[in-house]
Amino acid sequence: MLFRKLMAALASIVAIVLLILVGFLAIYAWPAIRFNGLHFLVKNNWSLGFLYSDPILRHGQQVMPGAHYGILFLIAGTLLSTAIAVLLAVPIGVGAALFLAEGVPALLRPWLSFFIELLAAIPSVVYGLWGLVVVIPFLGHHVFPAMQKWLGFIPFFRGPAGSGYGLLTSGLVLTLMIVPLITATLRDALVSQQSHLRDAALALGASRYEALWTVQLPGVRRVLIGSSILATGRALGETMAVLMVSGNALNVMPNNIYTTISTMASFIVSQLDSALTDPTGMAVKSLAEVALVLCLISIVVNSLARVLLLYQDRMTFGVI
Amino acid sequence: MAAALAPISFPHPGRRALRRRLADFLGWGLCGLAFLLLGSATVWILVVIFLRGMSALHLNLLTQVTQGTAGGLLNAIEGTLVLALGGILLALPPGLATGIYLAEYDRGRLASIIRFLADVLVGVPSIVVGYFVYVAMVIAFGWGFSMAAGSVALAIIGLPYICRTSEMAIRQVPRSLRDAAFALGASDARVTFTISLPIALPGITTGILLALAIGVGETAPLIYTADWSNYLWTGHLTKEPIGYLTYVIYAFITQPFESAHALAYAAALLVTLFVLIIGVISRMLLVRSSRAL
Incomplete structure (x- = not known):
């Protein structure tokens, strides 16, 4: 019994790590939460204030004069880039999964699947590098101007087409990063599905x-929804690739699909250095609040996905 | 009865069959197109990374440390391995124990809570983990930018993967083998260490490799925990920044120097190669372990 208790104690570390992570961020960010209030989520004015004057007391907190922390533009950038990625990744992911599950010989399937799953193995920063040196010049010089010309009648596609950095580029790179998650999970579910319904349809x-479209796919509906939500969570928290291709806008709401943006995750990386110059520490604490909001969003999203996937085969976890 | 025997009428059989065939053709076509799209994206990325990386590869990369934005990558390669292995070392004991607990003693509420939280922990963005380690270890504990802080961040990220892969691997060990050992009077610990773990070893190794690949490829959680250093690691756990390959990719590609770009491409090639090789090895292990059982 001692061994079992020891294993149980060690196993609790996973739970404790998550609790400490959320708890510590919340405690650390608490002064910022008090200072920013609801302002934090509904205003577009992230500013450290006048760093060369003396700190003043506002809302019971020591801050620099003129300091404001409103991250609505981050929330917009995060949600919009994720929305683009999920809208593109779901149909592409489903198509590829159907093709891999039923459209190729069983002998070839592991190899072709591995080929697609490589997309999940490529590190985020390598996507960023590829996006920066190859995709952005290509999109910025050729695709976006053409889109502005031909699709300009759709409100959100109207110009200026920008330089290639921005919302759509981030969305496209994110699409590639999350699509293998959907494809791999759905393909596994389709392959391991019992064949009698399909046979009956045939x-x-x-x-x-x-048979595939009307019988087999509806049978794995829950897996599709679960893995899509999981992919959404991945896109929400993606950092390096977005950091390198989004243009890192500050305090601007995107007004077309080519505008530069920032996401919550990438903002934490791009702003910590400047936040450290705030002698009151409120900027660093406000960044902790950004991290806390992002963490809570991803916990909610992932819990939702897991509850949906829980009833399905547990072995579908094996995707990176 | 007579009504049931009435002949079934097909309105415009020819047109309907044609429409169905067209729908089939379109459906398969679109599915194939989706696959092709993803496949060509994979090829595009890999070709770019390999071509640019190969032309930047140089023997000096492996023998020299970085000087400013030139020189070699020896410090970064060493740092990446140190950080990733440190992360594995920290994550393995609790991860493996969790796997054993979830697979062997999965009864009470605790097991399902832990399993659920491990799944949630997978989804916590790596930058959030990095920021937590920054405020907790780097600032509050006073570790400074260091190998220890970076490894703790990687350990937290790798932990849930090790948990779940070892759970799955141990779960596949035949029940009869374990029951036989118990019947012979073996204790819990003895059954785990002499029956379950040896049989589940390939699966557990897969999880470790997966965590290693993730650790090698991570950037965001290391920027504010490990920072960056031009020098080789001196063996200090705290108070001393350490370099790593992914930093070179992120920071050097935006520098206006040819030498900096070359280092970034070379680092990208090394990281990608490493991750791909680990991926292939773990897939082979997975295939072999599923054949063995």
Whole structure:
């Protein structure tokens, strides 16, 4: 019994780590939460204030005069880039999963699947490098001007087309990063699905594709929703690639699909150095509040996905 | 009865069949297109990384340390390995114990809570983990930018992966083997160490490799925990920044020097190669372990 108790104690470390992580961030960010109030979530004015004057007392906190911390533009950038990524990744991911599950010989399937799953293994910063040196010049010089010309009648696609850095580029890179999550999970679910429903559909005269689309895919609906939510969580928290291709806008709301943006995750990296110059420490604490908000959002999103996936095969976890 | 025997009428059989075939063709076409799109993106990324990386590769990279934005990558390669292995070392004992607990003694509420929280921990963005380690270890504990802080960040990120892969691996050990050992009077610990773990070893190794690959590829949680250093690691756990490859990719590509770009491409190639090789090895291990059982 001693061994079991020891294992249980060690196993609790996982739970304790998560609790400490959230608790510590919350305690550290508490002065910022008190100071910023609701302002934090609804205003666009992240500013450290006048760093060369003396700190003043506002809302019971020592801050620099003129300091404001409003991150609405970060929330908008995060949600919009994630929305683009998920809107593109779900249909592409489903298509690729259907193709891999039923469209290729079983002998080839592991190799072709591995090829797609490589996308999940490539580190975020390598995506950023690729995006920066290859994708941005390509999109900025050729694709975006053409889109502005031909799709300009759609409100959000109207110019100026910008330089290639921005919302759509971030969304496209994020799409590639999250799509293998959907494809791999859905393909596993389709392959391990019991075949009698499909056989019944085929016996009734359905074609292979009709059986796949009308019988097999609805059967894994829960896996599709779960893995899409999981992918959403991944996109929300993605840092390095977005940092390198988003243009790191400050205090601006995106007004078209080409505008430069910042996301909560990338903002933490890009702003910590300047936040450290605030002698009152309120800027660093406000960044901790950003991290806390991001953490809570991802916990909610992931809990939702896990509850949905819980009823399904637990072994679908094995995706990076 | 007569009604049931009435002949079934097909309105415009030819047109309907044509429409179904067209829908089939379109459906398969779109699915294939989606696959092709992803496949070509994979090829595009890999070709860019390999071509630019190969032309930047140089023997000096492995023998020299970084000088400003030139020189070699020896310090970064060493730092990446030190940080990633340190992370594994920290994550392995609790991760493996969690796997054993969840797989072998999965009864009470505690197991399902831990499993759920491990899954949630996977989804916590790595930058949040990094910022937590920054405010907790780097600032509050006074560790400074250091190998220890970086490794703790990587350990927190790798922990849930090790938990879940070892749980799955141990779960696949045949129940009969363990029951036989128990019947012979073996204790819990003895059954775990002499029956379950040896059989589950390939699966557990897969999880460790996965965590290693993630550690090598991470950037965001290291920027404000490990920072960066031009020098080789001197063995200090705290108060001394340490370099790593992914930093070179992120920071040097935006520098206006040819030498800095070359280092970034070379680092990207090394990281990508490392991750791919680990991926292939773990896939082979997975195939072999599923064949063995």
